Amino acid sequence: MGLYDRYLSVRHRRHPAAPPAHVAVVLTERDLLEQGAYETLEAFLGWAFEYGADRVTVTVSVLDEAVVDTLARELAEVDAPRRLAVRTPADTQRADAPVRVNIGLGGKREFAAAVRDVAEAVEAGELDPAEIDEEDIESRLVFPEEPDLVIKTGAERLSDFLIWQSVYSELYFTDVNWRDFRERDYLRAVLDFQNRQRRFGR
Numbered sequence: 001m002g003l004y005d006r007y008l009s010v011r012h013r014r015h016p017a018a019p020p021a022h023v024a025v026v027l028t029e030r031d032l033l034e035q036g037a038y039e040t041l042e043a044f045l046g047w048a049f050e051y052g053a054d055r056v057t058v059t060v061s062v063l064d065e066a067v068v069d070t071l072a073r074e075l076a077e078v079d080a081p082r083r084l085a086v087r088t089p090a091d092t093q094r095a096d097a098p099v100r101v102n103i104g105l106g107g108k109r110e111f112a113a114a115v116r117d118v119a120e121a122v123e124a125g126e127l128d129p130a131e132i133d134e135e136d137i138e139s140r141l142v143f144p145e146e147p148d149l150v151i152k153t154g155a156e157r158l159s160d161f162l163i164w165q166s167v168y169s170e171l172y173f174t175d176v177n178w179r180d181f182r183e184r185d186y187l188r189a190v191l192d193f194q195n196r197q198r199r200f201g202r
Contacts, residue, residue, distance in 0.1 A: 008187035012051060017194040019052030020148035024166070026159055029062040031178040032071060040181055042079045045099055047186045049081050057143055058101045061159040065089070068104045075101050087142060100143055107163030114140035114164075137164065149193045151186075153178045170196055 012019065025044065031037055041058070048056045060075070062068060068088050076086045085095035087102050089109075117140045121127040127136065138144045141164060150169045152158060154177045162169075172189045174181075 002184075005182075005184045005187065008184055008191065009051075012187055012190055012194070015191065015194045019190050020170070020193050021053060022055040022057070022145060022147045022149075023048050023053045024057040024059060024147035024150045024162060024169070026150065026152045026161055027058060027060045027178060028154075028159065029060065029064070029067060029071070031154070032060065032074075034177075034179040036179055038074065038078060040178060041075075043183070044181065044186065045078070045080050045082075047183055049098075051187065051190055054098065055145070056099050057145075057147060057162070058099070059159070059161040060101065060103045061106065061161060062104045065104060071103050075103070094142060102143060102161075106160035108160055110142055111137075111163055141165065149189065151189050153181055153185075168198075170198065 027041075045056055058075075060071060062071070068090075072086050072088050076084070078084060080099045082098035084099040084101065085097035087095040087100065089104050114137050118127065118132060118136055121136075122129050122132075143162070143165065146165045146167075147162070147169045149172060150158075150162070150166050151172050151174070153174055155173070155175075158171070170193050172192055174185055174189070176182075176185050
């Protein structure tokens with residue numbers, strides 16, 4: 001760790017505000033094709049837990065579904081500091097682990113699937129339409145928990161991801177590309193989060 005990184009680390013540890021407990025990072029298929037991308041991911045997971053997170057969600061958006069299985073195999077081999085679960089569109093069981101990787105499951109698709117499931121429950125007489133609430137949707141999402149902080153590298157735009165879950169998340173954009181993302185970039189994101197006043201839609 002360089003001198004500047006140590007400076008940021010001290011600022012973080014002395015900050016009166018709590019760090020994000022649940023961090024999400026949005027990656028693209030292209031990010032993972034870059035040399036060193038998986039090493040960056042392993043380092044990222046280490047930084048997240050070192051600086052206060054207890055859960056990390058990695059969302060990988062893909063354009064070509066043919067690469068999903070390959071990505072899943074490669075991501076399952078990532079050296080994570082805590083248990084890692086990889087989820088693909090073919091999976092039917094919810095993944096629950098401190099590190100969760102969601103490949104190719106766009107937020108629109110996930111939300112539509114949840115709505116379909118609710119509609120089927122109504123048709124089967126298991127749900128009263130007048131009593132449907134947020135929990136009925138959330139319980140049917142792949143990853144129902146809401147991230148505190150969502151990090152997007154490379155551009156100031158979001159992919160089709162975690163549409164429901166991120167509505168009250170703090171969003172952090174950096175021009176740094178994923179292959180060049182360093183500890184100092186992670187610490188900047190955390191410090192930015194700690195300096196914000198969260199409103200949760202209020």
